[in-house]
Amino acid sequence: MYKYDSYDQAMVDARVAEFRDQVRRRLDGSLAEEQFRPLRLMNGLYLQLHAYMLRVAVPYGTLNSAQMTMLGDIADKYDRGYGHFTTRQNIQYNWIKLEEAPDILADLAKVEMHAIQTSGNCIRNTTSDQYAGAIADEVVDPRPYAELIRQWSTFHPEFSFLPRKFKMAVIASDTDRAAMRLHDIGIQIVRNDAGELGAAFYVGGGMGRTPMIAPCINAFVPIDQMITYSEACLRVYNRHGRRDNKYKARIKILVHELGKDEYTRQVEAEFAHLLTQNIEPPLAELERIKAQFADPPFEIALDETVDRSDPDFAVWLDNNVQVHKAPGYAIVTISLKPVGGIPGDASADQIRLMARLAKRYSFDELRVTHAQNIVLPHVRKADLHAVWQQLDEAGLGTPNLDKIGDIIACPGLDYCSLANARSIPVAQKISERFAGREQEIGELKLKISGCINACGHHHAGHIGILGVDRKGVENYQLLLGGSEGADTSLGTITGPGFNEEGIVDAVEKATSVYLANRQDGERFLDTYRRIGMAPFKDAIYAKDAV
Amino acid sequence: MKILTGNDLKTGAVTWWTGEGWSLHVAEATDVGEHGDEIAARENAARRVVAPYVIDGENGPDGPRPAHIKDRIRALGPTVRLDLSVKPADPDAGSYVI
Amino acid sequence: MVETQLRFRDDEPAGDPAVTVDSFGEQTNASAVRIEPGDDARVLLPHLDRIRLVEVNFPVFGDGRGYSAARILREAGYAGELRAVGDVLIDQLAFLRRCGFDSFAPEHPLNAADAEAALARYPEVYSPTVDGRPAIWAKRHGLA
Ligand code: HEM
Numbered sequence: 106m107y108k109y110d111s112y113d114q115a116m117v118d119a120r121v122a123e124f125r126d127q128v129r130r131r132l133d134g135s136l137a138e139e140q141f142r143p144l145r146l147m148n149g150l151y152l153q154l155h156a157y158m159l160r161v162a163v164p165y166g167t168l169n170s171a172q173m174t175m176l177g178d179i180a181d182k183y184d185r186g187y188g189h190f191t192t193r194q195n196i197q198y199n200w201i202k203l204e205e206a207p208d209i210l211a212d213l214a215k216v217e218m219h220a221i222q223t224s225g226n227c228i229r230n231t232t233s234d235q236y237a238g239a240i241a242d243e244v245v246d247p248r249p250y251a252e253l254i255r256q257w258s259t260f261h262p263e264f265s266f267l268p269r270k271f272k273m274a275v276i277a278s279d280t281d282r283a284a285m286r287l288h289d290i291g292i293q294i295v296r297n298d299a300g301e302l303g304a305a306f307y308v309g310g311g312m313g314r315t316p317m318i319a320p321c322i323n324a325f326v327p328i329d330q331m332i333t334y335s336e337a338c339l340r341v342y343n344r345h346g347r348r349d350n351k352y353k354a355r356i357k358i359l360v361h362e363l364g365k366d367e368y369t370r371q372v373e374a375e376f377a378h379l380l381t382q383n384i385e386p387p388l389a390e391l392e393r394i395k396a397q398f399a400d401p402p403f404e405i406a407l408d409e410t411v412d413r414s415d416p417d418f419a420v421w422l423d424n425n426v427q428v429h430k431a432p433g434y435a436i437v438t439i440s441l442k443p444v445g446g447i448p449g450d451a452s453a454d455q456i457r458l459m460a461r462l463a464k465r466y467s468f469d470e471l472r473v474t475h476a477q478n479i480v481l482p483h484v485r486k487a488d489l490h491a492v493w494q495q496l497d498e499a500g501l502g503t504p505n506l507d508k509i510g511d512i513i514a515c516p517g518l519d520y521c522s523l524a525n526a527r528s529i530p531v532a533q534k535i536s537e538r539f540a541g542r543e544q545e546i547g548e549l550k551l552k553i554s555g556c557i558n559a560c561g562h563h564h565a566g567h568i569g570i571l572g573v574d575r576k577g578v579e580n581y582q583l584l585l586g587g588s589e590g591a592d593t594s595l596g597t598i599t600g601p602g603f604n605e606e607g608i609v610d611a612v613e614k615a616t617s618v619y620l621a622n623r624q625d626g627e628r629f630l631d632t633y634r635r636i637g638m639a640p641f642k643d644a645i646y647a648k649d650a651v
Numbered sequence: 652m653k654i655l656t657g658n659d660l661k662t663g664a665v666t667w668w669t670g671e672g673w674s675l676h677v678a679e680a681t682d683v684g685e686h687g688d689e690i691a692a693r694e695n696a697a698r699r700v701v702a703p704y705v706i707d708g709e710n711g712p713d714g715p716r717p718a719h720i721k722d723r724i725r726a727l728g729p730t731v732r733l734d735l736s737v738k739p740a741d742p743d744a745g746s747y748v749i
Numbered sequence: 750m751v752e753t754q755l756r757f758r759d760d761e762p763a764g765d766p767a768v769t770v771d772s773f774g775e776q777t778n779a780s781a782v783r784i785e786p787g788d789d790a791r792v793l794l795p796h797l798d799r800i801r802l803v804e805v806n807f808p809v810f811g812d813g814r815g816y817s818a819a820r821i822l823r824e825a826g827y828a829g830e831l832r833a834v835g836d837v838l839i840d841q842l843a844f845l846r847r848c849g850f851d852s853f854a855p856e857h858p859l860n861a862a863d864a865e866a867a868l869a870r871y872p873e874v875y876s877p878t879v880d881g882r883p884a885i886w887a888k889r890h891g892l893a
């Protein structure tokens with residue numbers, strides 16, 4: 106894992122001091138709210154429905170146990186005993202006091218963490234594959250490249266007042282686990298025929314009210330020009346992205362309006378110029394970072410057998426455990442989606458327990474996934490039963506990864522001031538309704554957003570649900586057929602919306618159509634793609650038989 | 652009726668204008684009539700509130716009640732964590748927002 | 750005319766009033782020009798040798814186009830005064846400085862002590878720009 110040196114530490118320490126000073130000036134009246142707002146946002150501090158909310162960055166989703174423990178302690182000390190893990194691999198606290206925010210940042214800095222650029226019209230936290238460094242299908246571990254981007258983008262002087270927020274993701278395998286093409290810039294680290302590493306740039310993806318899948322604008326940027334190329338992409342956007350309309354300000358609109366070819370031409374011209382400016386870190390810097398992501402000392406000749414005699418454990422194994430690249434090890438995903446629970450929420454005690462498990466069983470490492478779960482990346486197969494038992498006792502053993510109960514849900518109207526409808530109660534009702542039938546239904550990714558901003562990725566759900574406001578009453582639209590893997594697609598709205606009960610029934614009907622039509626081995630998404638919308642629509646909107 | 656609401660600058664807590672100061676309970680809110688913006692500007696300048704705004708409300712049996720569900724959830728707290736709401740002891744508190 | 754509150758140069762300030770980018774092309778003797786957010790700084794590049802002052806206007810601080818304009822001019826070798834004018838606030842000073850601005854004429858005067866603290870805040874920088882400060886990676890690898 107990346108370890109700060111004195112330079113990195115000095116930067117976050119300076120940030121804490123700066124924010125403390127900004128808060129002081131806000132409280133003594135020298136800064137008006139209009140001026141303070143962008144400053145607090147660049148430190149992840151929002152004003153939400155009930156209080157201030159703090160979003161803490163988890164760069165590329167990787168944490169050690171000391172950091173995770175601190176996240177739990179902060180939940181107890183400054184919040185109300187819990188935190189919410191988000192689709193962008195961050196954690197949010199919902200009940201923060203402005204006066205205490207600088208102290209929280211100071212506590213975070215003690216464990217090499219921060220809330221820098223977790224909001225605002227700047228380059229946000231860079232996300233990555235939650236299985237990085239543990240899965241066999243990657244070309245390289247993508248995290249060193251994400252760390253290079255983290256440093257480049259942190260306090261970038263030219264790109265801190267962009268037209269709109271800017272999100273980047275870096276992956277390094279063909280199986281996309283990070284929704285890479287739904288980011289402002291998605292980078293896939295690839296190897297060419299000559300065996301050299303490069304970065305494929307996908308620019309202009311996003312969700313929100315105009316969801317778009319990013320086109321590839323350059324399939325191979327040499328790896329020692331990745332930062333310069335990023336700079337070129339950003340400069341063209343900073344200069345020409347729309348600033349007249351907040352809803353058209355994301356880079357996806359610029360790429361769409363200019364056309365991919367014209368945008369690419371401008372980027373290439375800027376890139377040619379920037380190559381003369383020597384802004385690229387040397388390969389030695391990449392090597393320095395890579396050394397810190399070296400594999401942990403995996404033991405060899407470990408026992409491969411796992412005792413499956415406990416049936417509950419066996420179900421969990423089949424759902425939540427993935428094949429690891431090292432023999433004798435496995436990747437464990439901890440579901441933060443108990444039946445009827447709040448997706449992504451974890452109590453301070455649960456957070457600290459996961460930290461202890463990571464320390465004891467996973468070489469001190471954890472990951473946050475974009476599906477709002479937690480991963481223990483390197484667990485010995487021989488320890489799986491012990492890990493499962495401790496998780497299960499703490500309510501963290503739900504065996505439902507990628508099943509219908511593993512719902513992504515944004516905070517919705519229970520917490521979010523932009524929401525049109527509540528997301529969490531819908532998620533709770535669906536997970537209760539389908540409890541016990543999850544295995545039968547198989548892989549089904551269900552995603553809920555409380556408004557068109559799409560924080561819950563509803564466009565990319567096999568089943569998506571979007572909360573809308575119908576004359577002051579909560580209403581829900583249903584979408585089918587979205588996906589965010591290597592086969593990224595956007596969902597289609599079925600038709601008129603539903604109330605809370607109605608949307609749960611509509612999901613039930615959609616799954617029934619799937620079960621009645623599925624052929625061997627088909628997932629919900631496969632069946633939908635084969636038979637199309639019509640049969641689903643017919644069932645969902647059929648007048649009840651008398 | 653018109654109700655003035657905002658958040659406490661220091662703590663972020665949701666607050667309601669009572670005519671004399673800010674309360675955590677919407678039931679203590681007063682009808683600000685035409686004066687909402689003026690009070691909001693004054694209180695904002697005095698740094699007793701952040702992001703104040705005026706909403707529609709109606710008088711109910713327990714006092715003023717916001718007309719829109721969003722502000723009723725602000726008044727109560729998250730409906731999925733009633734233990735953290737202003738009525739932690741009332742299991743049926745969530746029905747207030749509907 | 751708003752006063753220049755902070756200036757990090759020793760030469761005499763240019764006396765001429767700044768003209769718009771459009772009229773700059775016609776007035777072949779103008780030596781001071783003012784860039785608005787929508788202007789393309791690159792149209793000035795053929796004329797840099799006769800420019801002594803470029804003012805970059807920030808009508809609202811959240812419009813960051815002026816940062817790119819400034820860097821583009823400096824990257825092309827412009828050595829004259831580069832002045833940020835308009836909605837210039839304390840907490841943007843350090844970024845502006847890093848993009849090549851060397852004078853500041855804020856619409857509302859800044860608290861001098863707070864401004865000084867803000868400019869001195871960060872001991873190091875992650876990304877190199879035109880300001881000559883070595884990036885952290887350069888220091889790590891003995892390149893600075
Ligand atoms: C409660 C406070 C939040 C606010 C105010 C908020 C606000 C927004 C807004 C305005 C957008 C649309 C941006 C645009 O299209 O230009 C957005 C997008 C997004 N947000 Fe949030 N959000 C919040 C919480 C979350 C949470 C909890 C998550 C993760 C669960 C999240 C993840 C995302 C993602 C993934 C997108 C869509 C991707 C994109 O196009 O950028 N946000 N958010």
Ligand code: SF4
Pocket residue numbers: 515516517518521522523524525554555556557558559560561
């Ligand atoms: S999708 Fe809408 S309701 Fe949900 S968190 Fe984002 S902004 Fe809030």
